[in-house]
Amino acid sequence: MPAMPPASYGQGGPTCFDKMKMGFTIGFCVGMASGALFGGFSALRYGFRGRELVTSVGKMMVQGGGTFGTFMAIGTGIRC
Template sequence: MMPVAVGPYGQTQPSCFDRVKMGFMMGFAVGMAAGAMFGTFSCLRIGMRGRELMGGVGKTMMQSGGTFGTFMAIGMGIRC
């Protein structure tokens, strides 16, 4: 059994998997925000309206969130 790393004030440090997971979630949130802005602009620019607009913006948000989250998770994994 591995000893648990203890921080300067007695709290335990998060595991490497927890750090990677947190990096993905932070990156996903930032990517979703960026996707909302850029997706809305690009969909409005090409003339989408209503349900089509919501679908296009949602797709862009998921794509950019997943991409940025993956890169943030990789970065946090490298730091472990």
């Protein structure tokens, strides 16, 4: 049977800040996807076409991603 390798003391799990960054990243991606869906449908309903459509959907995506990412980071920080 092979011997166990010696324990290395510098390697641990992710820190709380790393978990919060990951929570923000996941929340930002989910918020961007929902912003694309809801923003796209509402912009098409308002009759936007071309440049107006792209800018309004882009703004909705960034706003949704930032908001949801912030709340996911806060929730992850509370769980740490």
